[in-house]
Amino acid sequence: MTEQVSGNRAGLRRLGVLIFVCFVDAIGFMIILPLLPFYALRLDASPETVGQLIAAFSIAQLLAAPVWGRVSDRYGRRPALLIGLGASAAAFVVFGFADSVWLLFASRVVQGAGGGTTGVAQAYVADTVAPRDRARALGWLSSATAAGVILGPAIGSFAFRLGTAAPGLVAAGLCLVNVGFAWRWLAESRPAERRESGAPRRPLWHPAWLVIRHPTALVSRLIWIYGIGMVAFSAMTSVLSLYLQAEFGLTERTIGPVFAYIGVLSLIMRSLLLGPIVDRLGESWTMRAGALLLAVGLLVYPIPEGMVAFLAVVPLVPIGTALLFPATTSLMSRNTDPRELGTTMGVAQTFGGLARVVAPLLATMIFQRFGHGWPFYAAGGVVALAGFLTLQIPRESRVPAPRTEEAGAT
Secondary structure, eight states, rough: OOOHHHHHHHHHHHHHHHHHHHHHHHHHHHHHHHHGHHHHTTTOOOOHHHHHHHHHHHHHHHHHHHHHHHHHHHHOHHHHHHHHHHHHHHHHHHHHHHOOOHHHHHHHHHHHHGGGGHHHHHHHHHHHSOOOGHHHHHHHHHHHHHHHHHHHHHHHHHHHHHOOOOOOOHHHHHHHHHHHHHHHHHOOOSGGGGSOSSOOOOTTTHHHHHHOOOOSSSSHHHHHHHHHHHHHHHHHHHHHHHHHHHOOOOOTSSHHHHHHHHHHHHHHHIIIIHHHHHHHHOOHHHHHHHHHHHHHHHHHHTTTTSSSHHHTTHHHHHHHHHHHHHHHHHHHTTTSOGGHHHHHHHHHHHHHHHHHHHHHHHHHHHHHHHHHHHHHHEEEEEHHHHHHHTTTTGGGEEEEEEOOOHHHHH
């Protein structure tokens, strides 16, 4: 009993360090994201080019995520996370001094390659937290990201007043501090005896192919829900700065507080309310409620004609995502072979990355050619499809154990 308590405390300490690392990483990321469209437009890029810049990050992340998942299964979570943080620091320096669109593209590609470690962080949680508590722990991890989302845009808007290079340099400095902190305090979560040896493995892309080939398998269906939901959410985030500039006249100096407001709402949901909601509804119904709220929020975003009214409907989207994504990820981890957990999360991030490739391209094209509100209407319709798929997921008490091939697919 004493050993179990000690193990739980050690797991919580490691989880706490990971949460702090993700918090600082999110600050750096969100310093840049709201400013990217303004920097691109200043270099004579079109809204569609903004979509391509956002998609470049996701293409690199799409290719890197399963590689990082496999690396973390074989060599441990810690080295994968450290390398990803270092890549982000380099990308932010390039962003700070970019004086052409192609340098912005280079920055996004390098940052996306480092950002492929998101699945590794989720696997770290699964390594250190009991299955019954994973949705709550993933919510805490999301809360750290949400807290970074609060601070990042405000820091970016303030740093912009010091010069166009300042936001990128501030973000790079935070990443380097984060690398030092993680090197000193982030313990490895995957013991050497549990890592992969030279045993034969399926090809790297085989798990993703099985998700496509067997879309009705339980874990495959959860990955599809995650990916489809990410399409809608990414479409919204891709055009939000453009929409607020076109409809309400916001600039680099004023965009930060809006993103911070969204971050506060997400933080409250994920840190204070998600756990009790999951305890009350269960992960399956939490996931369904999130899909519903996200769809409704996206459909009503273009309706308000004033900034105050717009801010009144903003909470629907962060509340929906705070319920949908952690619950879906927890259900994936619950039904995955523990030996394949890093690969599972990597594949989920691959599908999420594919969504983040397609969504910005389509959303900015729709924004430019059809009207400012249409990307939100399209995204709401996409979430409705994910909501339909959630109805076919059984309650946790009746979830069957994954078959061997399904485990391979994850």
